[in-house]
Amino acid sequence: MTQLYKSVPVRSSEITPKEVYFSRRDFIKATGLLAGSMALAACAPSAQEIENAKPVPTSNAKDELGDVVTTYEDITNYNNYYEFTTDKQGVAGLAKDFKTTPWTVEVGGLVSNPKTFGIEDLLKLFPQEERIYRLRCVEAWSMVIPWSGFPLAKLIEMVAPTSGAKYVRFETVYRPEEMPGQKSPFYPWPYQEGLRLDEAMNDLTLLATGLYGEMNVPQNGAPLRLVVPWKYGFKSIKSIVKIELTADEPATMWKSIQGNEYGFYANVNPNVDHPRWSQASERRIGELNRRQTLMFNGYGEQVASLYDGMDLSVNY
């Protein structure tokens, strides 16, 4: 196993051919949406017709293990995002009008240069890279997702952590008026997650701004979400508004609800079962047969050393 994830770069042009970008713009122009000239209302296509007519990006790009990326359709219509609903197929509809601009992310805590960044600052400051990562949900389903974004390490370096900083805490936006699930009293909103600082600085750890060569969509955590591909999906927190460097292990939403099932580390581990189901195998969305789950979701070469000397069945 010498191939690293980087050996299979993917360009936007491979994901969405240029013609698709252009035809999408031309389509909007042709329908008069840009000009606002919808005078012939009866003849104009409805918003839903326009939505349905949008070309869906396609790709046959593969990850470094040779697995083809999951369809855009599945990635954007089968989501865990409890702020909207616990129904995976209902998230996309409920999140459709979620406002992702303007958006700011406050980065602070134990750092020398605390700063609040607009999403447009982040896009300008850090070159966007494309990375095809496997996503393994703790519920034992998985996908392969072509993300774009930038390493979290670059943002952390910019704010200069002080010597006391040992962990990073992340927080999702809290907007119960727009996110109906946040009215549920069963969850301690806002969603929060955390990483050890060395996990956060690992090159695999990504802040994602897009997928399939396009801007991220609300159901996948637009405009900015974390992606930690060797950990169960719940670590990859969506729609981040706050990042804080801390001295102590931060509380995380799932651990605070059910700590014996969803630990702080949450490394993908086929040898440690969830108390209520096996983690040995998984259902890849779009496939019929189950697959064996890989230790660290197949990223052991890059991350196993972070856990040298730790008992991963205790520190799950």
Ligand SMILES: Nc1nc2c(c(=O)[nH]1)N[C@H]1C(S)=C(S)[C@@H](COP(=O)(O)O)O[C@H]1N2
């Ligand atoms: N804020 C927030 N982030 C979240 C979640 C959530 O409910 N709220 N669900 C997590 C879970 S369990 C998974 S599997 C992934 C799913 O990401 P996707 O919908 O982009 O595939 O998002 C994670 N991030």
Ligand SMILES: [Mo]
């Ligand atoms: Mo998940």
